[in-house]
Amino acid sequence: MNARVRSGLLLWGWLAAAAAQADCTRPLNVPMASIGLSVSFEDGxxxxxxxxxxxEVATSTRCQFEMHKVPRARLxxxxxxxxxxxxIPASTTPARDAVGEFVPLIQVRASLLTLDSDAPVPRSLAELLAQPDYKLVVVRGFSFGAAYDSAIATLRQRQRLIxxxxxxxxxxxLRQGLARATVMTASILVGTLVIEPELTPLLKxxxxEPLEELGWHASGLYLSRRxxxxxxxxxxxxxxxxxARSGRLWQLFNEAHPPGSLGVSIRPLPTP
Incomplete structure (x- = not known):
């Protein structure tokens, strides 16, 4: 069985299984913020x-998702x-667990991202924090686990964070040299550079670089308990x-991103 036939059968099986689910009781409010190839907006x-x-889930379950754009800080x-x-998308945090139910969809790994610097790079967050002139730029509100959150809080306190x-x-x-590096899932930055022509030359x-404290963890979405x-x-x-389990989400990621760009930052959930 070739890959295309196998993918088609998996998708058919997913649609058939999802179609058996009940409808949602009302339209669902889904505010979103732009995040590379994962979420973008065109004419609203x-x-x-x-x-x-x-x-695709809406088609199979007859649930209605009302998606609209909001600033990331408001999500x-x-x-x-x-x-x-x-x-959506979201990684787990204790604060989110208190008000929502997490549904894992994919595995991601945050890395240290720099622009063609020949200077030695830190191999860990601890090493990065120990360098007094090392400044990071990050997306406000991102979280990649407790070690990341702690390092960001320390850098903010030391005024080494943008x-x-x-x-x-x-x-x-990064292009302007305001910071030495960023820390995020590489596919987020790659996707952003792909869709913004002004920034695309930065891809090359x-x-x-991996960081010791930041391993693979689940990313997905939260369903509101409230x-x-x-x-x-x-x-x-x-x-x-x-x-996620059918491979459909992983297929969408691979179709959207440049070949070979996902291996260090994103992968499908492990098979049960």
Missing amino acids: QAQGIYPTMLR QTLFDAGQADLL EEADASGVARA RLRI SLGEADRRTLRLALSQA
Whole structure:
């Protein structure tokens, strides 16, 4: 069986399984912020990997996702207040666990990203913190686990941190030499450089280095416990998990990104 036939059968199986799920009880409010090839907006319409996945789930389950653009800084506030039914994409944090149910969709690994520097790079967050002149630029509100959050808090306190609203701002800060590096999942920055012609030349200069404290962890979405009842969460949990387990989400990532650009930063969930 060739790869195309196998992929088609997996997709058919996913659609058939998802179609068996009940409808959602009401339209779902899904605010989103632009994040490279994962989420973008054109003429007010949500585009990219995750909106595509949600539309396919909507077709199979007859759930309705009302996707609209908001600044990234507002996403967590809306979710905490029960004014957003989904938070997507998202990594796990204790604060989010308190108000939402996490659904893993993919595995990601954050890395140290620099632009063609020949200077030695830190191999760990601890080594980075120990260099008094090392400044980072990051996206405000991103989280890649406790070690990342702690390092960001320390750098902020030491005034060695630039925080931007999105990955485009991070790329521009790196290009201008305002910071030495950023830390994020490489596919986020790669996707941003791909879709913004002004920044695309930076792709050839991008250098990706692992950091000891930042390993692979699950990324996905949160379902609100404050705005969604158990029946709706169950319908969504099953349909979205099936989209990930079937390989459909991984297929969307590979179709969107340049060949060979995902291996160090993103991979499918492990097979049970």
